[in-house]
Structure formats: structure tokens, C-alpha cells
Amino acid sequence: MNPVFLKKVLEFYLLEDAFFGDATTEAVSSGSIRKATIRAKEDFVLAGAVFIEPLLELIDEKFSFRLFKGEGDWVRCGEEIARIESSVKTLLYVERLCLNMIQRMSGIATKTRKLADMIRQYRAKVTDTRKTTPGFRFFEKYAVKVGGGVNHRMGLFDSVLIKDNHIHDAGGVKKAIRAAKASASFTNTIEVECADEGMVEEAIEAGADIVMLDNMDTETMRRIVQRFHGRAIFEASGRINENNIVEVAKTGVDFISIGALTHHAVWVDINMDLE
């Protein structure tokens, strides 16, 4: 992540939690130095621990920090993730934000890993969507990657995805693709959301790089992938979950996008103890 961007966003999060100050810690805490240990309280795939150090740097210059687990590691219940030694004030300023970040990101990474593992033997890879929590997207997308997924576009700005409303407005698939090729950066890929085989054919002939097979049954997807093999990248999309992901992977698609990676992930359990 861009260090300048990271610093600005972490500052925003700290201001959200502490605004002008911490009423409790500033009243109660001495400047004493303490050791804190972040520990797993269940099994999960770790994500977000790399942000502890830049977070501490926003508050204080003097601390020591050791990380025992890597991003993407399976951490077992009871294992130590990191140790911080710093003033109590610093620890209490960052504790909650630090945990919130790791718990949310690890929840996403763990969910992603489980799905990715289910289709490890197939060509398809798990990918995410723009269905992320406002204000936390880049961290949620990062967690998908740590979990073993591949990111879809980061936002509206970095690639072209033509949906039904665009097609309706442009007057057809071909016109929409032509307009995108004329106006967008040539380094942007062009993806078209397709509802049926006819649209896929039209999109590929008009030069789409990626075709989204939206809410199709697996049989249709398989037929499309075989028919247009090598002419586009295929993304399966729409209500895919643990129950049907293997079936979808078997169709031969390249990517399977799953909104639930972010919008149905729940937090993992960790805590921070001070000695």
C-alpha cells in the first residue's frame, strides 16, 4: 500500500475513535512501559498484523515490536501473533483500532482461504467485488489477497465493467464496447456483464477482454467456456457459496467472484493482554 495513503487512512481511523483525546487513559495512566501480547482465541488465517507498526508510529516514536506470524499464516487458538513494548498510553490508544483491523481482515482472509481451498485443483480463482464496507475497502481487498483470492477491480476508476444499465444507455453491447475503447485508457481491460450466451457472443466479437457470466446455471457456463475458449477471460458471478463453488469451478471459468467474501465475513477472535 502507498505509505502516504496508508498514513492518511490510519489517521482518519484514529480520529474516528479518539477525536481530540482519550478521556480515560489521559486521566488515569502513568507513563509506565508495558508489554502487550496479541494472541489468537480461535484458529484463523492472519491478515492485518503488518499494520500494527505504522499505527504505533502515529502515536509514538518509542516502542519495540515483534511479529511472530506472517500475513496469510494459519494461526491456531492460543498462539502469539505479536508483542509490543511501549508506554501504556500508546498501547491503549491503538489497542481497539489495532484489534478491529486484524479481526475484520482475518475474518475475510479466513473465509477466502476456505473457499479458495475448495477449488484448489481447478483453474478458477476466487475474486472479490465492490461490496465492501465504506471507508475500509482497500484493507478488505488486501485481506482477500492475503486469504488466497485475487482482486477484481479496486473501484470505478481502474477498469471498465459494462453492466446492463450501461448497455441500455449506450444502445447495445457493441456500441458500449466501442465507446469504452474510444474513451478509456487502453491499459484498462473491458469486462461485460452477460445474462446469456447471445450476449457473450456479442461481447466477445466486439472485443471484450473479460466476460462476466452473471447468474447462469453451471451447464450454460460450461458450454460458453468451451465454445469461446481462449477468446476471453470468464468470470462466474451471482450467489456462489460453499455449496456450489466446486460445481462452478468445474465449468472451467477463470474467476469466481463472491460478494460474501466481504459482506458475509465475520470477525475472528483475538485479544491483547498487557503483562
Place this chain on the structure above:
Amino acid sequence: MNPVFLKKVLEFYLLEDAFFGDATTEAVSSGSIRKATIRAKEDFVLAGAVFIEPLLELIDEKFSFRLFKGEGDWVRCGEEIARIESSVKTLLYVERLCLNMIQRMSGIATKTRKLADMIRQYRAKVTDTRKTTPGFRFFEKYAVKVGGGVNHRMGLFDSVLIKDNHIHDAGGVKKAIRAAKASASFTNTIEVECADEGMVEEAIEAGADIVMLDNMDTETMRRIVQRFHGRAIFEASGRINENNIVEVAKTGVDFISIGALTHHAVWVDINMDLE
């Protein structure tokens, strides 16, 4: 919400999604005017629909907007929530952010409502924690309120909550409370996280306004509430969920805080269709 704060945060969310622009819509869309309908795809408690209008205002001055459901209403699958009429560009700029906000907030409101309904006949009210998604806290806390919960403190800045680490650092419960009373605003309440009845006694005698009964069994909570009745506000905390919330409510506590309102809520299903 403070209109200035709201505008600044919504701008941040839009920049996160669209940065300098929307590669697809700017290439493909005409300036044609369209009608969009936001509709429920399952049953849920609505939260966040009031933010659609300020979001549209960030993009465009010309649009019409009608809201058919109120914040906190149970919306049934298939019902219309809102209608927007504006240029396609405007609609496509805000669509995803708009849905992300309502889906996440309604998920929280629905989860809160279910828990609140379970203990409606008791004194206790459901409350939230600081375990929120970084960058989206004020909306998540707002959703808890819409769902029928009561907010706990918003952050570190607006009330005093003395935890074990503060007590350790201050040299005991009494010293910590005395320090808080000397330094914090007198308009701040002082809450103490207590692990057992002895701590509760000490906290109340030292002048705590609120006592958190942390991870106690219901029998202990009941005994404490009866013994100190009227001398403090009692908050039950720690791994409370659908299975045990009624038991906890029966102890007579005033508030039951549940991190899962925010960290285990999942999104509700809605969509936006353009005519």
C-alpha cells in the same frame, strides 16, 4: 448527524470508490434521465436510506427522490424502498456506495432488532461496543439505534471506561476513579469494568456511575444487581448472544452490550433497478 461531518465522510467514501472518475460510465453513458428503484430482496429492518439524498447531492443538483419506507421499518421482500430520478451518470456514480451503506446498516439494524425484541419485556436494553469497522463507526452505531438498541460511548473521547489495564496502571480501582474525576469533564460518566463482586463494591464506593459486569455468570450478576440496586447503572458484557440474552436480561441489568451487533452482522439483500 452533523451535516458538515456527513458531507465530509460521504466524500471520502465516494473518492474511495471512484477516485478521479468512473472509467465505464464516463465513456459509455449519455446524459439521459432514468428512474431507479431500490427494492428489498428479503425481509429486514431498514437503516441508511436517509443518506441516499445527501449522497446524490454530492454528485448532482438535479434529481428527484422519494422514500417509501422509514428508518427502522420492517421492509418485506419485494417492497420498494426508494425511487430516484436523475441522469444515468449520477445514478451509476452512487449506486454501489448507496447499496453498500444500506445493506450493511440494515444488516446491523435487523440483528439489533431481533435481540431487542427478545428482551422487550425486561428492563435491559441492547447496546453496542467500539468493535466497529474502521472508517464506518458512526453509521454502524446509528444503525444500532435505528434497530432499537441504545448506543454505548461513541469512542475514547466521550466518556470514561476504566478497564483492567487502567486499574493496574493507576494502582487500584479507587485511585483510577479518583484520577478520572479529577481530570475528565464532569459531564462524562465513569464506568468501571469489573471481574467480580469485590470490584463492583469497590467501584461503586469510589463513585462509579456505571459498572460493567464482565463475563460473569447470570447468578453473580443477579446478586450484584440486587445488592447494589439504585447505586449504579449495570451493564452486562461478554459473549452474550441469542442463546443467553434472555437469561442475562432476567438478572435485572440495565444494559447488555453485544459486540456481535456490529462484528457478526451480515448484509441484507437489496438491489437498484433502472427502468
Place this chain on the structure above:
Amino acid sequence: MNPVFLKKVLEFYLLEDAFFGDATTEAVSSGSIRKATIRAKEDFVLAGAVFIEPLLELIDEKFSFRLFKGEGDWVRCGEEIARIESSVKTLLYVERLCLNMIQRMSGIATKTRKLADMIRQYRAKVTDTRKTTPGFRFFEKYAVKVGGGVNHRMGLFDSVLIKDNHIHDAGGVKKAIRAAKASASFTNTIEVECADEGMVEEAIEAGADIVMLDNMDTETMRRIVQRFHGRAIFEASGRINENNIVEVAKTGVDFISIGALTHHAVWVDINMDLE
């Protein structure tokens, strides 16, 4: 103060004074290292000297700094407060802002101390208001605390204060308190501004935590405090100054709020000399 918040506000102040640069110092000054001494030119209670170091850090990484007096100390005319050794450029960049901060804050701390000392033998404590200079509130409130006062709420966001206009709008004291209890965080105290004994009674019965005795004569205040002893916190408010504060304190109120702590404080005299 939250270190992230502090840095952002100090940056704003430096941009206000220097915008893109210092026309004089950049033209005239060499990089030579000098020693500067900040010294009192009259007797006062010191506040704000702790902000010199974070201010210097915004400009330069290389400086040495020693503080000879603590926040809240009475400093006598001629005494040294602090010594800085750094490049002349750095010194001249921060000199004026540094002095402006200490002079304004020490003026407030000194005024607060004098009033606090007058009522030291009574229960009442001096408190502030929201009548602060726009853009400098958190420093002015901090100076009140350094001077021996206790802070009232920091702003509109951190506790509930129901005034006549709220009561009018809500349809009475009870309705206003009920609405506040239903909507505000349960960690917020609820204060009601009362014009007479009847309102005090109504407010207390409806569950107000704090009662503001607004512009009442001391006899009325005394009677109210005695009658409702132990049922609420009492704050005396309205045109209280050196001449009547002792009389007000004798009524037994808990807090005496004085807008003049901030809006009638004037600067203390100090200077910075370079050797």
C-alpha cells in the same frame, strides 16, 4: 491530547501563519544554530509549554529542548520557562505561534487559578463553557484544567444539555428528557438548564443527572441544593465573577461555570530571546 489530532491542528496553525513560507527568514537567515530562551515577563500560571516540542518537530528533526517549569506551575517574572537549541530558521518559524499559544493558554490558566483559589475551601469547582475562540477550543479547555478548573462538556457531541429552546421544542422538560434518554448514548449525562425551582423539581423527577441553576440568586440556589441534596449534580451559571463567586460557592453547588475564564482572559507577557 490525541497525538494525531494535535499534529493536525498544529499544522493548521502553522499554515495560517506561514502558508507557503516565511519571506524574511528564508531570505535572510543562515543555517546557524542558536539557543533561545522563553522567559516570563510577569507572574502567571503556566499552560501550553508542553506543545513547544511537538511544534518544533513539525519543522525540524534536529533540535534540543529543555523545559524548566511544569504545566500549572506559578512562574515568576524573569524566570526561565524553556530553552531550545536549533537552527535559527526553525526558531523563527515557530516563535510567534509558540508564544501565542503559551500566552493565551497561560492567561486562561491564571484567571482560572485565581477563581479556583477563592473557593478552595468549598465543595464547588470552577468549570468552563463552550464560549471559546473558534479553532482553539481544545487548547482553551485544556488551559482551564491546568489552571485548576474542571471541564464542562467539550462540545455538542459529548453530553446532553437541554436548554429552554429544546424544552420549548420538545413540549416540556419531561418530554425532552425522555427523548434524550431514548436517543442519546446511555453513557452521556443529561443536564437541564433551569430557570426556577419548579423546573429543577421537574427535571430531577424526570431523571436529569445535572441541573443548571441559571441566573438564580444565591438564596434560591441554596434552597434548591438543600432540598434536592444527593439527587443531582448542581451547576451554578450566569454572570458569576470575582465579586460573587464565594457567595455562590457557599450555596453548596457542585460546579460554577464561568464563560469569562475563556472570553475575558487576556494574555500573559513572555518573550523568547536568542543568545
Place this chain on the structure above:
Amino acid sequence: MNPVFLKKVLEFYLLEDAFFGDATTEAVSSGSIRKATIRAKEDFVLAGAVFIEPLLELIDEKFSFRLFKGEGDWVRCGEEIARIESSVKTLLYVERLCLNMIQRMSGIATKTRKLADMIRQYRAKVTDTRKTTPGFRFFEKYAVKVGGGVNHRMGLFDSVLIKDNHIHDAGGVKKAIRAAKASASFTNTIEVECADEGMVEEAIEAGADIVMLDNMDTETMRRIVQRFHGRAIFEASGRINENNIVEVAKTGVDFISIGALTHHAVWVDINMDLE
């Protein structure tokens, strides 16, 4: 004032007071429309009322506003200054900030007017300094102008003022002025702070545009002004107040700078009543 700058600073002030929201008003107030009157409670020179309208615009689009007095007008106790008609929420959001701005600025304008009136028959004009409250400078300087003073430089960035430390660092008055002429914008005036007649001579010969007569007795100032008549602008500075300003004006100087315009001004008394 630059409308973009004004909006950004007013937003900062509103966030300082209300952060994410107003706990009381949002709980208690209906959307009812009310009329508010801002009225003088003592006699003073009005400043700051022009900022009410842009402040209201930050909160709401729908309000009506009438201003009965102009910036710089003497307002008498009891007179109406302005009337606002808007939702109660909007009124209560801006009330305190609105009053704080007008009270502080009118205090400065009134103090300035009194001093300016004392020397109306002389050549000299009253001017301000950089001794302003951090975060509120441009409004304080504006108030000086409204009160009948003339502004000195706004900050370090918009003209050159060579002080003793610069001279020491540059190796003499002439070298400092030469360096300034070589490096600063040629549209910047160059002022030199002079401690005695010898320095004045040196500064003028080296091309200073403005000479600050710093802490000199009136006899010395008179002699300098006569000797160097027409060769520079003369600014008297240092501990000038109501008691000696006329004597200083009689020396023939062009400007008299008075830090007390800002750092010893106190607030005027006004209030806002809702009908």
C-alpha cells in the same frame, strides 16, 4: 475573504463544536421552524455578522435571513442585529459558533474603534500584529479593519519584517536588507525593527520601506520622524495603550501597532432568542 477559504474554516469550526453530531438537538428537536433574533446586550461596534449566512448554508439550504446592522456600525444595547428563520435544528447547530464569532470579533472591533477615535485628528493609524489566537487570525484581523484599523502583514508569508534575530544572523542591517531584496518578491515591502536612531539611519540608507520604532520614547520617535521625513513609513510599536497613544500619534508616525487589539480584547455581550 476567499469563499473557498471561508467555507473550509467554518467547516473546521463546526466540526470542533459538533464533531459527528449534536447529542441534544438530534434527540430532542422536532423539525419545527422558528424565528431567532440576535440582539445586543451592551453597546459595541459590530463585526462578524456577515458570517452568519455562510454558516447557515453549511447546515441547511432552507432558511431566511435578515441583517439589520452593518459591519462597523455602533450597535446599542437592546438593538436587533439579525433575524433568522429556519428549523430549530439548524438554529441550535450554529447558535454558539455564530455568537462566539460575533462576540470575539465585535470585542476586537470595539477596542480598535476606541483607540482609532482617540487619534482621529492625527496622521497615524492603528494597526495590528501577529499576536492573534491560533486558528482564528483572519477573522481577528478582519475585525481590526472593521473597527477602523489598518492591517499589518497577515503572516510570515506576505511581507518582509527584519527583526533583531534576523539582523544578528545576517551580519548586520545592510546585509539583511540586501538579502531580502535579492530573495523576496519585489512586491513585498521590507520593514526593519529598529531599537535606536542609528539603526533607523542604517535601515533607511539600505532601502527599508518601513521602519519600526520599537519601544522608543516619544521624543526619540518625533526626532526620527522629522529627520527622515518622506524617506520611509514609520510604525511605532511597543506597549502602546489608551494612556499613551495620543502622545505617540503626536510624534508624526504613520502607524501605531498594538498587540492588545487582539490579545487584550474581551467579548461583547449578545444573545440569540427564539420566538
Place this chain on the structure above:
Amino acid sequence: MNPVFLKKVLEFYLLEDAFFGDATTEAVSSGSIRKATIRAKEDFVLAGAVFIEPLLELIDEKFSFRLFKGEGDWVRCGEEIARIESSVKTLLYVERLCLNMIQRMSGIATKTRKLADMIRQYRAKVTDTRKTTPGFRFFEKYAVKVGGGVNHRMGLFDSVLIKDNHIHDAGGVKKAIRAAKASASFTNTIEVECADEGMVEEAIEAGADIVMLDNMDTETMRRIVQRFHGRAIFEASGRINENNIVEVAKTGVDFISIGALTHHAVWVDINMDLE
């Protein structure tokens, strides 16, 4: 362009020019309404006129505006581009920024158009680089598009471009591409900067989407394009200008990137006259 992004950047530009205010206009101008005409003083391709209106909106709500020429139109010397009717203050606040934007952008659009016209009969299109003026990139890239070019990536964030240093660091072309495919969004294209035919071969075999033919002679480019026809997109790069662009286009490449579109463009001549 994202309306939120556009507003924020225009605000930044206005603060750069006017900071807290316009010393001249605020002193001198009445509120009188005037008509201003922006007129070409030479022939050029217009770009940037669409930003006049959002710029005016930052300063004032009341103005009328008419645009006589479209983005990308050839405007002849003497022709009217736009008319504004507003207060003089508003006009003078935006005049310089408005002209600076149009002059710089039209200079780029004109330079782009001339080069694009030279190769209109070939497959190749003119594209830009990241060699833009810091702080003004998105407008410069927009001007290239208006002039008839196609944008390359907008920055480091929206597609992958593997250069010699990346290859060196990754341990070869294949490893670099494999790493990019594993880590970057699958919607990002992958481009490789190639110095010779061997590298091109390696890059294409490893799955590069786009191949940059960097500083190659036209004979080599032609050979590569023929040999690898249909297997990648080809971008010619390196010291291409009016003298050799046609030769390069004849090689059959898809895109010709020219840094000089932005770094050697000069301003067109226009002015704004008030009636």
C-alpha cells in the same frame, strides 16, 4: 471526472492562488454585475472550457454562463469561447485560474491533435505518459483525450508496467510477470518494457498483454509486430516526435506514446474581456 474529486482539486487550485482572499478585488470592487467574454487569440483545439462552470460555482451561486465551443473543437483566432455574467468579484476571483487551465489544456490538446492527424490513416493511436506536471495530471491526461489521443495508465495504481528495474529485481521477465499475475488485480493489464526482440518474445510467452517497444529502430519494430501479430498490443516508445511519428506508425504498432504531449506543450493564447 468524479464531481467530488473535481471540486476538491479546484478548491486546492483556488486556495493556491487566493489563499485567504484577493487583496485588490476586495478593496476595490463594487458588487456590480458584468459580462465577460473568453476569446481565442490564436487558432487551437479547445480543452478545459467545461471546467469554467464548476469553478464559478465554488465562488458564487448567482451567475449565468454560456459556452459557444465544444471540447475538442478547433477554435479560430478572434472567436468567442464562452460568456459569463456575474459580479465583478466573482469574475476576478476565477479569471486567472480559469485562463491558466484552458491555456495549458488547450496547448496539450492542440499538440496532440497535430500528431494524431499525422497518423490518422494508420492503425496506431497517440498516447501519453506519466510525465505530467505534479498536481495537474488528470487535467493534462484529459486534454490528451480531448485532442484525439488515448490515455495510457493514469498512474502507478491502475495497471501493471514492468520496467527494467522491476525485471532486474524480480530475477527475469518471466518471474516478474508471474509475480504480477499472482498479486495484481486480474482486471489490470500487464505491460512489459522491452529493449529487444528477445525480451519481446519472452514477455509474450509469459503472458504480457502489452509490449512496449522501447527506443527501437523502426525496422526492428516492424519485424516484431509482424512476428507476434495478434498475440499482444504493441506500444512504441522513446523520442518520437513530428519528424518520425509517421515512420513509426507505418510499423503497425497499436499505440505511440509521446511524453512531449505534456512536457513540451506550451500555452495557447486567449483572454477574458469585461464589457
Place this chain on the structure above:
Amino acid sequence: MNPVFLKKVLEFYLLEDAFFGDATTEAVSSGSIRKATIRAKEDFVLAGAVFIEPLLELIDEKFSFRLFKGEGDWVRCGEEIARIESSVKTLLYVERLCLNMIQRMSGIATKTRKLADMIRQYRAKVTDTRKTTPGFRFFEKYAVKVGGGVNHRMGLFDSVLIKDNHIHDAGGVKKAIRAAKASASFTNTIEVECADEGMVEEAIEAGADIVMLDNMDTETMRRIVQRFHGRAIFEASGRINENNIVEVAKTGVDFISIGALTHHAVWVDINMDLE
């Protein structure tokens, strides 16, 4: 430059180029340490190299940096300007922005130096205008100074420049100057743009400090300079370039302002090589 301002602007430039991250470098680069050399590829006057170090500090704390040439030095083709040793990631993050800054600034410095050298034997100095690239003004003005020019005002905020539209609006030259003297800071110089000798006379008699001789022939300028010698500073303006600058300098004016210093400067050629 104000270090706080510099940091904020450099952060803005880095976000413009890299937003949330560098897709290529983060995927491909190891953390290996490399040496980079910035080298001239043609002869030019160096400007902007002093900003490399603060730029690196935004990304990383660990790097070593050596600068071999000073701001304003003539650098010859092939000479080394600077060496950086840091992680490849850091180098690739700042490379393009670093080069863009130096190339643009050195282009301006070189153009300025050439014009300044042509009139070295005359009184006149070369000065700039407000015709700068939006978002990059302070660096472009700095480059003019490095090149041997003198800056004109930095923006609308730091001195008074009365143009025809102001005069029209104020009702004449005298009224405009009187208004400016009454309202602007007395430390601001007042300049009047004059179209003929009559206006110059009027302006000087009304107290203008600087007179702009706008688009006059050299004979007229010479006559004006002689007639009003010593009563004002004279700035020649309007379509002055290499061909006529010496003629203009011979008229005896004090400053010659040239928009082309910034709007017709092109980039110098440099590169950064990694060993």
C-alpha cells in the same frame, strides 16, 4: 518553503500518482537495496533537486542520499546530480515524481537564466507572473528564483495589483488606489497596470508604489521612466521575449515580467539509473 506546506503538497502529488498503491512494484519487487543515480542528459540550470530528500522521507525512513550539484548550478550533459541508496520499492515509488519535478523546474530555471543573462548589464531584472500550472505554482515560482529571476507577487493575496477591470469598477485610478490604501494591509505594495503615460501620471500622483507599463513600445517606456524617475518602481509587461528583452531593458525599467518563463518553458532531459 514552509516544511509543513511542503510535506502536504508532496503528499498530494504522491497520491495523484500512486493513490492506494503501486500495482507493479508491490507485486514484483523484493525489498533489496539498490543505488540510483540521477544524471543530466543535456545541459541545463538545475532546480528542484532539494526536494528529493523530503520526498523520500514520505515513503521511507531508511535511505542515504547525496547531492552533487547545487540549486542554480549549470549542469552538463552526463554529469551526476544525485545518488540515492534505498530499497527498490522506495526508489520506484518516487522515481517519476522526482524526475517530473526536477525536469519541469529545471526547464523554467534554464529559460529564466538565459533571459536574465541577456540583460545582466542593465538595471532590469526578470520577473514572473501568475501564469503557472494549477497545483504547481510555488515550485514554478521557486524555479524562477533559482534561475536568477525575482518573483512577482505569489497570488491574489499578497499584494495589490490594480488592473483595467478594477479601475473601471472603482470609477477611476485615483478612487481605486484610495480604496486599496484604505482596505489592504499597509505592508502591501500597490501596483497599477497602465496603458499609457496619462495613466502612469495619475497612478503615481495617487500613490502607486509600482507601475506596470503594459504593452507599451520601448520609446514610451523610456520616456515614462525618465520623467517619473525615483517616484515609483517600473515593470515592463506584455509579449517580451528573447528578441526584444534587451531593448526593453535599455529603457531603464526595474522589472521585466515574462509569462513565458512558466508557460513556454519545456522540460530538461534527465534520467535515474539503478545499479
